[in-house]
Amino acid sequence: MTQDRSDPPAHDITTEIDSLRTALTRNKGKRIRRLLKTMHPAKIASLLETLTPEQRIAAWHQIDPSVELKVLSHLPIRLRVQLRRAMDADAKVALGELNQPISEDTAAAADYDEPETQLSLVFDALQNGKLKRIARLFRELHPARIAGLLESLPAAERATAWSMVDNERTGKVLRHLHEEVRQRLAAEMDLEDLVDAARRLEPDDLVDLIQDLPDTTGRQILQAMNMRERARLESMLSYPKDSAGGLMNMDQIAVRANIKVGTLLRYLRLLDELPPNTDKFFVVDRKNQYQGILRARRVLTARPEAAVEDLMETDFEPVLAEQSSEEVARRFEQQDLISLPVVDAENQLLGRITVDDVVDVIREQAEQSMMRMAGLDEETDMFAPVLASSRRRAVWLGINLLTAFLAAWVIGLFEGTLQQVVSLAVLMPIVASMGGIAGSQTLTLVIRGLATGQLESRNTRILLLKEAGVGLLNGLLWALVVAALAIVWFGNWAIGAIIATAILVNLLCAAFAGVAIPLLMRRLHIDPALAGSVVLTTVTDVVGFFTFLGLATLVLL
Incomplete structure (x- = not known):
């Protein structure tokens, strides 16, 4: 009897148990859950019997709580007892109550536990292999809180905990993760799971996710979308990530100026729900040219026969798609906006930006500024690999070493003076420290002014004079204080006068x-938050040491 050519050879057939064992070996929790979700409880029970004890426990932790009792009913008594011991006592009691996940709004408002307690619960569950406990905890938390917990875990533990996030919430958790952590967790996901998570995201959040992923993965996600979704995403991806076009969403409601309010209200009732943060509608003509806005509160209070053109505001300025995200965030902050229309160079309405996206921009900018002050602008994952973190930090440590050698060279010029007057070495750190602190205060103020747009060429001179006045007053005050202490300490009026003069000069400098x-660095297109403190420290150290030791050489020797 000949074999039908359409039948594959027996050794090429991959069974469900083979797929499950492969997923268990590779610790692919999401793939295991997806395989088990498609099986009948009796089939799951038969598969569990074929696994090793370790694999059986690992697979058991991935079974949906709603079918646990059904699976147990199909198992022999010996295996049933073994798996019941693996279950948490509270899980057995509350098993029937865990099938309905809490809504995100309820979870966000719930006073669950302190963050430290939640993190310790995750660590304890990981240490004891109680993965179901992590899954239960994650179901009761807002996606943003889950993201925070994942970022607090080392890489290996993070991957295990990540596998316990429900597939339905994976995309929303990814949205709240830092870029570096998001890239790593997304890279560990199967393409099918990643596409499924992407479909659950809002278009603007999906664009952010695609931009953070490798090009190949991003293209695969786009190819998995239908033609309409793909065209929409490609249009949004054509703009830089840090521009208004990169922030915008295309869920705006556009209306014509010649319709009645009653017509608009009937149209709105046909929608399942309004897009989030809809506080205004955008008025366009037949060619989609932006004409103005119509505030939602005006629609609610106007008479149905009133025309849109009588209620619209024509002086509300849109934002160009090419405008930077910093300028957009500044406008939201200054005008207390909830949404803002985005247009192209031809005044065509493209979409809108909402306040939730701008809040993310402001938060990211604040975090980046803080990290850049320490030269850690690229290190968003505090549990990043040792080699990667070392490489990033080594650059700025090297730059700092060069500046330290410069200050050391200045000190070396006065080696003879220090050998003859040893007390000068005791007072040197005071001069450098006072100048460094005073300069850092001014530097921080100027960087903030540049970031918020409060400092421009017209008022730079005024700020410079103001800071010089502050430096002069503080210099005189603390010069007298330090001089008096130096005279009492060393009994030498000359040393007191020298250190007072050095402090005054250094604070003015x-x-x-x-x-x-920061003004010079901005002109050279260098981020002052990243390199300003290194340069400033060098300047104050060199000027302070040179002034102090130079005066000592002239006066004391």
Whole structure:
């Protein structure tokens, strides 16, 4: 009897148990859950019997709580007892109550536990292999809180905990993760799971996710979308991530100026729900040219026969798609906006930006500024690999070493003076420290002014004079204080006068440097938050040491 050519050879057939064992070996929790979800409880029971004890426990932790009792009913008594011991006592009691996940709004408002307690629960569950406990905890938390817990875990534990996030919430958790962590967790997901998670995201959040992924993965996600979704996403992806076009969503409601309010209300009732943060509608003509806005509150209070053109505001300025995200965030902050229309160079309405996206921009900018002050602008994952973190930090440590050698060279010029007057070495750190602190205060003020747009070329001179005045007053005050202490300490009036003069000069220099350095760096297209503090420290150290030791050489020797 000949074999039908359409039948594959027996050794090429991959069974469900083979797929399950492969997923267990590779620790692919989401794939295991997806396989088990499609099986009948009796089939799951038969598969569990074929696994090793370790594999059986691992697979059991991935079974949906709603079918646990049904699976147990099909197992022999010996295996049933073994798996019941693996279950948490509270899980057995509350098994029937865990099938309905809490809504995100309820979870966000619930006073569950302190963050430290939640993190310790996750660590304890990971240590004891109680993965179901993690799954239960994650079901009761907002996606943003889950993201925070994942970022607090080392890489290996993070991957295990990530596998316990429900597939329905994976996309929303990804949205709240830092870029570096998001890339790593997304890279560990199967393409099918990643596409499924992407479909559950809003278009603007999906665009952010695709931009953070490798090009190949991003293209695969786009190809998995239908033609309409793909065209929409490609249009949004054509704009830089840090631009208004990169922030916008295309869920706006556009209306014509010649319709009645009653017509608009009937149209709105046909919708399942309004897009989030809909506080205004955008008025366009037949060619989709932006004409103005119609506030939602006006629609609710106007008479049905009133025309849109009588209620619309024509002086509300849209934002160009090419405008930077910093300028957009500044406008939201200054005008307390909830949404803002986005247009192209031809005034065609493209979409809208909502306040939730701008809040993310402001938060990211604040975090980046803080990290850049320490030269860690690329290190968003505090549990990043050792080699990667070392490589990033080594650059700025090397730059700092060069500046330290420069200060050391200045000190070396006065080696003879220090050998003859040892007390100068004791007072040197005071001069450098006072200048560094005063300069950092001015530097921070100027960087903030540049970031918020409060500092421009017209008012730079005023700020410079103001900071010079502050430096002069503080310099005189603390010069007298330090001089008096030095005289009491060493009994030498000359040393007191020298250190007083050095502190005064260094504080004035620090004020000028604190203003000039960030302005110069911005003109050279260098981020002052990233390199300003290194340059400032070098300037105040060199000026302080040179002034202090130079005066000592002239006066004391």
